[in-house]
Amino acid sequence: MIELTLAEIAHAVQGRLVPGGSGAGPETVVRGESQTDSRELQPGQIFFARRGEETDGHRFAGKAVEAGAALIVAEREVDDRVPQIIVAETTEALGALATEVVRRVRERGGLTVVGITGSNGKTTTKNLVATMAARLGPVVASAKSFNNEVGGPLTMLRVDERTRTLVAEMGASAEGEIARLTRMAPPHIGVVLSVGLAHAGEFGGIEATFRAKSEMVRELPETAVAVLNRDDPRVAKMAELTRARVRWFGLHRDAEVRATEVEPSADGTRFTIHAAGESLPVHFRVLGEHHVMNALAAAAIGVELGLPLADIVAELEGATLAAPGRMEVLGGRDGVTIINDAYNASPDSMSAALRTLAQIRRPEGRSVAVLGAMSELGEYSIEEHIRVGLQAVRLRISELVVVGREARQLHISAINEGSWDGESVFFETQDEAHDYLLRTLRPHDTVLVKSSNAAGLQRLGDRLGEAYA
Structure with missing residues (x-):
């Protein structure tokens, strides 16, 4: 971040400066990145005590000070060992400060x-x-x-x-x-x-x-x-x-x-x-x-x-990897390839990943799709999981392994397509799926692990990659 005085930051976020016991005043200069997680904070950075869905950042202000925070932005006074700026809403203040920093740097050209x-x-x-x-x-x-x-x-x-x-x-x-x-x-x-x-x-x-x-x-x-x-x-x-x-x-x-x-x-x-x-x-x-x-x-x-x-x-x-957990190629032992693509999933990306699996399967091996739920689809969820199950069958994926109750409709859809006999299996938990795959995978198989991040199958992909490293 660019250098700003405490007074300039307070003005940018429309907050009230409380100097605290550190001897800092309005003209004290702060230069450092900002964090909303006290565990990520480095000395000299600004801590925004944000209220989230699961916890309240104000509870961790003390830990932020101990980690070396130069300033706390909060909705109430929390720790007088360092300067504080009190604002109406912390997330809005975070955006306001970002707006000011980008504006100043853009103006300089x-x-x-x-x-x-x-x-x-x-x-x-x-x-x-x-x-x-x-x-x-x-x-x-x-x-x-x-x-x-x-x-x-x-x-x-x-x-x-x-x-x-x-x-x-x-x-x-x-x-x-x-x-x-x-x-x-x-x-x-x-x-x-x-x-x-x-x-x-x-x-x-x-x-x-x-x-x-x-x-x-x-x-x-x-x-x-x-x-x-x-x-x-x-x-x-x-x-x-x-x-x-x-x-x-x-x-x-x-x-x-x-x-x-x-x-x-x-x-x-x-x-x-x-x-x-x-x-x-x-x-x-x-x-x-x-x-x-x-x-x-x-x-x-x-x-x-x-x-x-x-x-x-x-x-x-x-470039060799889109990002960790995105079409990440693992494995290799016995010719088994694990494709870990379980960081995120939507109907479009699920369809694209299945097409890729069908395209790259080795002739001497099978294509195995290990699929979990796609999140945040609302009223489209059942319809889209059904569609993915149908696509897996029509692409002639050798075996479908469905993991998690939220994805069960995908398994049922594949079975109802009527062209498979036992090639789709369902497991409630990752551990069950992991044990099954270690027993049944064959040399030269190509395995796709795909789900939304909330389904948590990225860890399953990593475990399979380690097993076949």
Whole structure:
């Protein structure tokens, strides 16, 4: 974070400064990142005592002071050993400070803000863009999947005078949240990857999801660029909603950054990229043909940042993992491949992962899909789990292992398709599934482990990877 006095911070968050017993005053300078988790806090950082759904950060103010907090922002006075700023609502104050920091750095010049949203692919695209932008200078990018009202501003507060590019994921579980993040850090380049059923239950349907995902492009000024997926009809409609210049990516012939000759395999996907009047071959080692769209989105951003296509391709070819728990290839013993893709799941990403499993299965082995529940689908949940079960059968997946009561409908759907006899099995717990798989997996099998993060199958994927390391 840039240097700010306590008085400047108090003004930015509309709070009341309580100097405390440390001898600090209004002109005391604070420079450091911010945290809402006292366990993550480093000396000199700011602790925001935020009230969450499960706990109250005010209870941990003392631990934050002991960890070296330079300042506490809270809704009531909690610990007078360090300065405190008392605000009406801590999460809003966090966003207000992030807004002020980004505004000051932008005014000094040299900072480009890239905002990335979409139902799927945000983290993969963000990681690719961050490596590309690093060729131009220091980059701040969202850690993990920090893309909401808390993670977004925590990322933004890491920006300082040296930062050349801020790459911010902008996610949401309700309408209005992406608009708020966009106003905190107005993008020079705004990217929409897809509009799908991820979080549709929280949004209230696909049309509400469309409205939420379009908030970014609606906010972009004429001087900005909207990077849009030409292949997604809902994203393509957003060109009508923005004042910004539009740059298309996709497989569509109208896309300015596009891919042809796409050939998926077990070691990634090969394709030819066309951009900026050039064409180059790419071996993209991130597993799954669906990740080509994320690569194209990142390439389109790279072009806007002014990078030569050869440099963009070099970064794409250097990537081997979308992110931990996302199409992560593990195992290897006895020719068994474990694909751990259980960090998150939506109907679109589940479908794409199953297609990848079917494409890369070794002829001498089986394809085994270990699937858990997809979360946050609301009224669409039963229908979409049924659809995934049907797809597994129609793709001729050799065996389906369904884990967790919330995913049981997927198992029933596969059985009811009528073409299987015992190839779909159901287990209540991960331990049961783990033991079953260790007994039944055969040499050269390819195993996909896929679920929403809430289902917790990422640990099962890791255990299987360790067992077959």
